[in-house]
Amino acid sequence: MIHWLQHSTSARLLATLAAEHTEITHQLLDGLTQDRNTCHVRETLVATGVLPRRQEILIHLKLWLNDFADALPAHQARIIRPFAEWQVLRDARRRSARSSYTAGAATADRTDIRTAAKLLTWLDANQLDLSTLAQEDLDFWLTTHPTLRRGIRSFIRWTLARRLTSGIVLRRRPRPSPRDSRPTRSTTTSFDAASTTTRCHLKYASSAPWSGSTACRPPASSP
Secondary structure, eight states: OHHHHHHOHHHHHHHHHHHHOSOOOHHHHHTSOOSHHHHHHHHHHHHTTSSOOOOHHHHHHHHHHHHHHHTSOHHHHHHHHHHIIIIIHHHHHHHHHTTOOOHHHHHHHHHHHHHHHHHHHHHHHTTOOGGGOOHHHHHHHHHHOGGGHHHHHHHHHHHHHTTSSOSOOOOOOOOOOHHHHSOOOOGGGOOOHHHHHHHHHHHOTTSOOGGGOOSSOOOOOOO
C-alpha cells in the first residue's frame, strides 16, 4: 500500500483531487479524461464505499458519445446526437435497468453510432444529402462497405421512422446456394461494363479506383 501511494500515478491523481476538492463525486471524475488512472481511482473509491455503485458501462457509453459527437462536423452532430440519445442510449437504459447491458452490448452500440457517422461522411464526400438518399445510393454504399451492413440497420430504421429518409429499404444480403455459385451463361448477369463504370465513378466521385474495388466492376465473362 505504501509503495502504491508513493509511486502510483492513480494515487497521485487521488491525492490531487482530495487536495483541490472538498468532495470527490462521480460527476467530478466524469469530467476528467477517462483513462486507466481515472478508472482505477473510481474503482478504488467504489470498492471502499466512498462512492456508490452505478451502471459504469452505460455511463462510459454516454461519456464516449459526448466526446465522439463533439469531434463531428456540426451538421453531422445534429443528426448523430438525436440518433444516439433517443435510439441507442434509450435502448441501452432499458437493458441496463434489467441488468442485461454488457460491455459487448456497449461495443455494438458504439459501432452503430460510428457506422452512422461513416455514412454521413460518405454522403458529404459525394455531395449527397440524407434527406434525398436514394435506394441506389444506399445499395452502392453497402456494396463498397459490406462489413458495415449490420451496423447501419438501426440508423436506417431510425431515419425512416423520423422521416429523415424515405423510400429506402435495407435489403438482406443474398445467400448464394451451391447451385448459384456454379458459373452459368445467364443473360441476367451481363451488362455494359463501360456505361456502368462511367455511371458509378461520375456519381460517386470518392469511390475507390477501379483497380482496388469490385463494386462497379462487371462480372467476368463465362468461359
